[in-house]
Structure formats: structure tokens, C-alpha cells
Amino acid sequence: MLNFSKINVLSIYLIFFFISIFSFLNFQNSNQFFEKKINLGLDLQGGSYLLLEINSDSLVEEKLQSKVIPLKKLLKDNNINYSNFKINEKTLSLTINNKDKFELLFNSQKNNPINPYIDNYRAFELEYKNTNSNKIEIFFSKFGLLTINNAALKQSIEIVRRRIDDVGTKEPTILQRGEKRILVELPGLKDPERIKTLLGKTAKLNFRLVSDNNEFGTDSLISENGEKLKVSKRIIMSGENLIDAQPNINNQNNEPTVSFTLDRLGAQKFGRTTTDNVGKRLAIVLDGEIVSAPNINEPITGGSGMISGNFSFQEATDLALLLRSGALPTPLLVVEERTVGPDLGEDSIKSGLTSLVVGFILVILFMLYKYKVFGLIANTALIANLLMLAGILTILEATLTLPGIAGIILTVGMAVDANVLIFERIKEELKTEKSIIHAFDTGYTKAKITVLDANITTLIAAIILFAFGSGPIKGFAITLAIGIITTLFTAYFLARHLTSLVVLNNRNKEVKI
Amino acid sequence: MTNYSFSSRFKQANIFSLILFFLSIIFIGFKGLNYGIDFKGGTLIELRSKNIEISSIRNILKNMNLGDINVKKFGKEGDYLIKVEQTGDNNKFIPKIKKKLTDNLNSEINFRRVENVGPKVSAELLQSGIIAISLSLVAMLFYIWVRFEWQFSIGSIIALFHDVIITLGIFSILSLEINLSIIAAVLTIVGYSMNDTVVIYDRIRENLGKYHKLNISDIANLSINETLARTIITSVTTLLALFSIFILGGEILRGFSFAMILGVLIGTYSSIFVASPILQFFKVSYKTLEKEEEKIVP
Numbered sequence: 001m002l003n004f005s006k007i008n009v010l011s012i013y014l015i016f017f018f019i020s021i022f023s024f025l026n027f028q029n030s031n032q033f034f035e036k037k038i039n040l041g042l043d044l045q046g047g048s049y050l051l052l053e054i055n056s057d058s059l060v061e062e063k064l065q066s067k068v069i070p071l072k073k074l075l076k077d078n079n080i081n082y083s084n085f086k087i088n089e090k091t092l093s094l095t096i097n098n099k100d101k102f103e104l105l106f107n108s109q110k111n112n113p114i115n116p117y118i119d120n121y122r123a124f125e126l127e128y129k130n131t132n133s134n135k136i137e138i139f140f141s142k143f144g145l146l147t148i149n150n151a152a153l154k155q156s157i158e159i160v161r162r163r164i165d166d167v168g169t170k171e172p173t174i175l176q177r178g179e180k181r182i183l184v185e186l187p188g189l190k191d192p193e194r195i196k197t198l199l200g201k202t203a204k205l206n207f208r209l210v211s212d213n214n215e216f217g218t219d220s221l222i223s224e225n226g227e228k229l230k231v232s233k234r235i236i237m238s239g240e241n242l243i244d245a246q247p248n249i250n251n252q253n254n255e256p257t258v259s260f261t262l263d264r265l266g267a268q269k270f271g272r273t274t275t276d277n278v279g280k281r282l283a284i285v286l287d288g289e290i291v292s293a294p295n296i297n298e299p300i301t302g303g304s305g306m307i308s309g310n311f312s313f314q315e316a317t318d319l320a321l322l323l324r325s326g327a328l329p330t331p332l333l334v335v336e337e338r339t340v341g342p343d344l345g346e347d348s349i350k351s352g353l354t355s356l357v358v359g360f361i362l363v364i365l366f367m368l369y370k371y372k373v374f375g376l377i378a379n380t381a382l383i384a385n386l387l388m389l390a391g392i393l394t395i396l397e398a399t400l401t402l403p404g405i406a407g408i409i410l411t412v413g414m415a416v417d418a419n420v421l422i423f424e425r426i427k428e429e430l431k432t433e434k435s436i437i438h439a440f441d442t443g444y445t446k447a448k449i450t451v452l453d454a455n456i457t458t459l460i461a462a463i464i465l466f467a468f469g470s471g472p473i474k475g476f477a478i479t480l481a482i483g484i485i486t487t488l489f490t491a492y493f494l495a496r497h498l499t500s501l502v503v504l505n506n507r508n509k510e511v512k513i
Numbered sequence: 514m515t516n517y518s519f520s521s522r523f524k525q526a527n528i529f530s531l532i533l534f535f536l537s538i539i540f541i542g543f544k545g546l547n548y549g550i551d552f553k554g555g556t557l558i559e560l561r562s563k564n565i566e567i568s569s570i571r572n573i574l575k576n577m578n579l580g581d582i583n584v585k586k587f588g589k590e591g592d593y594l595i596k597v598e599q600t601g602d603n604n605k606f607i608p609k610i611k612k613k614l615t616d617n618l619n620s621e622i623n624f625r626r627v628e629n630v631g632p633k634v635s636a637e638l639l640q641s642g643i644i645a646i647s648l649s650l651v652a653m654l655f656y657i658w659v660r661f662e663w664q665f666s667i668g669s670i671i672a673l674f675h676d677v678i679i680t681l682g683i684f685s686i687l688s689l690e691i692n693l694s695i696i697a698a699v700l701t702i703v704g705y706s707m708n709d710t711v712v713i714y715d716r717i718r719e720n721l722g723k724y725h726k727l728n729i730s731d732i733a734n735l736s737i738n739e740t741l742a743r744t745i746i747t748s749v750t751t752l753l754a755l756f757s758i759f760i761l762g763g764e765i766l767r768g769f770s771f772a773m774i775l776g777v778l779i780g781t782y783s784s785i786f787v788a789s790p791i792l793q794f795f796k797v798s799y800k801t802l803e804k805e806e807e808k809i810v811p
Contacts, residue, residue, distance in 0.1 A: 043765075051634065191624075193608045333631075334604055334631075335630075335631040335633055336629065336631060337604055337607075337627070337628065337629040338626075338627070338628045338629075340626050341623065341624060344559070344625040344626055348765065351761055351762050352763070355760075355761035355762040359753060359757030362753040362754070362757060366749060367750070402763075402765060402766060403697060403766070406758055406769060406770070409754045409755075409758055410701065410758075410773070412754050413754030414705070414708075414747070414750075414751055416746075416747070417708070417750070417751075424743040424746075428739065450712055450716075453660060453712075453715060454708040454709075455708070457656060457704055457707035458705065460652045460704070461649050461653075461707075462704065465645060465697060465701075468642070468648075469693070469697060472693075472694075476694075476697050477697070
């Protein structure tokens, strides 16, 4: 175990050199060639972490509602009589006279207007069941629900990204988490309230006429100045037809307003409605609340308009942002939120580093006291270990968290174990073995299995922690796991080579551990 | 090499361990664990301000009808930690609390940390924490079973249970908070304690093969003594690092490092006084090893 070929020695030091050199990349400000760095976690640099959850229940109801008219038409076109047509949250129920014909239509794979076949899942969007003789219930299949959910999640992520980009925070992270959640990380953000408010609104915008006309039904809504208004359920135009929205100051009364531009279809619809309804009031409804309900004084055919509604400038800016980014398909719920102020992050770095340095010095002094020359070797290995650990973290561009720093300190404490195991074993061998070289050799050989066994157990714990831990804890698991690997390398290659140098150069003298 | 008679103390140590173990279970069962917001849901606000009284923070929040509120000093002078149990929809009350405190306390307030965990997420976090700990125990059981014989596997897993339960029991007795970092600490303790046990077991296995005439309690005693220097030195270096975190690492890492310190002490103790006597209980001898070899090579 003490004989190293030149190639072995060369490769040990080359590996050490190439990995540890990366750790120095963290100390330079910028480099065109290698832009790798250890990232600081939100708990160290400060910032906000938000976990958002979509709720597709309302979407499922909406989607089911949209099936009603095509379904009725299909039944009529095929001369199937139906009665007791009812819609109840997530199921449609009806009684029909020709079940077989219905089944054929319902489960046709081609050009099915009400129940499309989803190729990805090889399943239909809807399912139905027979409750009694002629009564059937229609509802979304498992895959139908999944399709709705996934589309909503994808769209939500897109809208969240647009809104956050529009606010202009630095380097936001927006990721899907599981089937219903979106993870948002906003480094450096001190107060997430504005973002939370912006993400908390679906921003569904409708233009509807104020009228008593009952043809489409009406909603009773309160206007911006407290008036109770009856608003037609018929939607003239929605936020989807908006191309742009900007905050403005109205020249006449200096009030903040939001001006908007419509696409061609929107401009047509808007032009027609305003032409036909001069003198009536138009309600601008956002998320079920009236923003304003101005009089239509003249036809608006230019494809642009203005919303005024007693806004502050901030409110006008936010409304314009929401309208520009588009509506969220479902409301988002903040299910987890963690914000760390920048000064706490700085304090954490400071205390983390202080304890690292102090822990490191204590361990080094203890090892020197305990093993003298060989303590020096163990300490050299320990320093090499830390450099390699930092190097690998840099190569992986890992995120360093406060628990991650704790993991490094713990590695310092536990890393020397491998060398302690070996040195103690050699001590024992030296008692019975006359040849010093032989004693060292057997010491290394016999301790090898134990060192491996002992470290693999900790590695298993670290891997499980990485798989199940969240956020900062993952950072701890990473440093712990990498620390074990660098420990094995430095103890078994670097320290062993240094030991062999000491032993082989003193082969005729007495060597004591 | 030292020559202490550990095996003569096994019985006393086991009674001591059993008492601690069941006391811990009783405390965990009846008093329960003091879960933090990670596992119980709720809101945590850490703030820093000069010249304010803890009672004035309490009074201001009391009038807000937020349900159970806990305000305490946290680390340095002027740092406070507020915990609110209520988990409202979309956390609309967080800005309200901030505003109310800013308006009513005649001092500048720095909100250093705000955390909110909803009931669904906290339940999931608790579940994945329990799964992680259970899975690590199973993985250790399996690893030792592969590397040693089943008696060793049982011995080491009982030692691990012993460590985890007593650590949690002490947290229950002292009403210390259990949060995500404590789960990380417990898993690391599992790794560390296993590490310690493996070193002694390795030596026991080696000595079983070497000295056929010695019985298991002598073998255990010899092996513990042979590895004692290493056991102590490694514990010392690990504890040096941990005390450094405990004292200098700041308030956030204090619970974590405390759990780890407990774990290292209990883990070291259990490798000697729990894991080894169990081999004695199973009457492990060199024949146990031979039987296994026969099985592998038919």
C-alpha cells in the first residue's frame, strides 16, 4: 500500500489540482472563460421563496359548462330525445331515449365534437355512466382532468413568468413542482407583498353592458363609486383581445388611467357594440368586480380605449401589468412562503464562516497535538479535502445554504476519522510488527474495509436526505455527500502518499505515530 | 491499548438505556413533540428593533384576533420571534401584522425573516420527514445485512432506534422545536452512529475469526478497547466542529447543532453499550461467520 508508481502519484495530484483549482473561481469577480461559481441560497443572500398552487376545480366546471351547447346540438342533430338536462358541479346528467346511438356518438374516435380522444393518454376526455335505465351521467375521465390540470399549470407558469419579468426582479427562478405547484424564487427581494398581490389576481377582464335585459341573465355588481348595477352576463369582449396596456395620466384631470390596444377581432367587436349602444353604460369587469362603468358617448372604432377608475398611479401601473400579461386560468394560492432579509443573510454568512474557521482550527490543533508529524499529514489532507469540496461545488454550480455550511463544518469534524482509523490501526500493527514499512502497509490494508463501510453508511443517509429534503436541507445533503467522497480520496490517496514519503525516507529510523 | 471491562457494565448500561428509551417514548407519546411551523403550519416573523418591549408586541398583536400567538426573544438583544398559528388564505394577514407593528411601535423595525407554511405543505413535509428517517433506517439495516450477518444488522438497527428515540425524547422533555433542520440532524445522527457501530462491528468480526476460544463478551470487550482511541478521537473532532457551530453559528443553526451534539454522544455510547451487547444476546460466535460462508459457497 505504500508503493506508488509514478503514474499513480501524478494522477493523484493532477486530480487534486484540477478539482481544487475550481474553488478559486469563486474569488474572482468575472471571467469570460469560466463563469462558474457556487450560488448562495436564499437563506444566505436574502430573498423570497414562494410556492404557489393552482386550483383547477373551477376550470373543470367551466369546461363542463362549455360542453352543454355542443352536446345539445349533437343530440338534436342525431334525433336523440333528451330530458332532465342538469349540470351539477362536475357532472352532467340527462335522460335519453336512445342509449346505443348515444354511446356510438360519444365514443367515436374521429372528429368527436364533445368528447375528443386524447392521443397522448389513449383515452377519452369524458366518461359516462348509466345510473338507471335511461339516465346517464357525464363527467371528465382521469386523463381528461389531467389534461385540464396540465394545461392550466403550463399556462399559469407562463403568466407568472410574464408578470414577474414585468416587475423586473433580478434572476428569478420559476419552476414546476409536482402536478399542481409552481416554485418561485426571487433573490434579493425584501418584501414579496407586491408580487404576491400581482400573482394573487387572476385578472380576468370582461367588457359587459349595464342593462336590465334578461335574455342572457344579469349579475348584480357594485360599481367603483358604490352604485348597485345590473350587468348583462353576455361578454362583449374579454382580456384575450388585448394586445397592450399602459399606465397613463389623463391630460384633462391629471388622473392615472390605463390605456389599452385591441387586436383586430377585439376592435371589430368593440366597435360594433359601442356603435349599437351609444348612450348606454359599459361595465369594465375585472375578476367579478367593476373597475369602472363609463357612458358610451360615441362609437369607439379605433381599436383602443382607456380605463379610468380612481386609481393611484401604482394601481394603474399594476393593472396595466396584469392586463398585459394576460389572465391566469385559475386563482393561485400561496401555500408556502419564506422570505429572508439581506441583513439576516449577511449575518448567517458571517456566523457560518466564523464557526467554520474556528471549528477548522480546533480540529487542526487537536490533530497536531495527537499525531504530531502524521497530524500534519492528516491536516494537509483536510485542507486538500476542503479545497476539493469547494471545487466540486463550483463545478456543479451547487447552491450553498446555511445548513450547507454546517455540512462543511461537520465534514471537517468527520473527515479526519478516516485518517484516525488508519493511524490507530498502524499503531496497533507497530506493536507486533518489526518492519515499520510492513506495519504501515498492513495498517492501510486492514483499515480500508472499515473506512469504506463507515463512510458508505453516512453517504446513504446523505443521499436519502437529498431525495427527501427541501430547499436549504438539500444544500446540507449535497455538502455532506460530496464531503464524504473527497474525504475518501484525500485519506486514501493523498494522505497515504504523504505517509509513504515520511515512512520511506525514515525507513531506518524509528517512526512513531 | 486500553483494557477497560466494558462487558461487565453491559447489564447496567442496558437497564439505563431501557429506562431512557421508555421515558422518551412516554414523553413523545404524552407530552408530544414541539413541532415548528414547518410541520404544523403557521407563520413565523423574525424582527429586529431597538428599545421595544416584548409585552408591547404582544399587546399589539392580541388586538388583531389572530388566534394563538407566541412572541419570544431570539438570540441577540432586540431580536424577537413571533409565531402565529393561524394559516389564512393567501397569507393576507402578514402585511397587516407588519403594518400594525410598524405603526404602533415607536421604533424602526427590521423584518429579518418571514416564513409561512400552509397546512397542506406542512403535512407533506412531516410525511416526507418521517419517510426519510424510516427509509434511512431500512437502508442501514439492509447495508449491514449485506456486509455482515443478520445478528449484526439487528444489533445496529436497535442501536439506531435507541439514538433517534432518545434524541427526540430529550427534545420533547426540553420542549425544543422540531423543524426541517432537526430532521436533517436526525438523519446525520443515523449516519454517524452507524459509522461508529460499523467500526466496532468490523473489529468484532475480525476478532471472532482470530480468537476462536474467546466468548463473545470477551471479544466485544477486546474489540471495543482496541477501537476506543479512534472512537474517542473522532467523537472529539466532530464535537469540536459541532460546538463551534452551536456557539458561533447563530440562532438558526442552534437547534440543529444541539441535536447533533446529543446524537454524537448518544451514538457513541450506543455503539459500545447497545450494539455490542446485542451480539452477546444472539450468542454470536465464529461459527456464525462460518455458517454464513457455507451458505454463500455451497
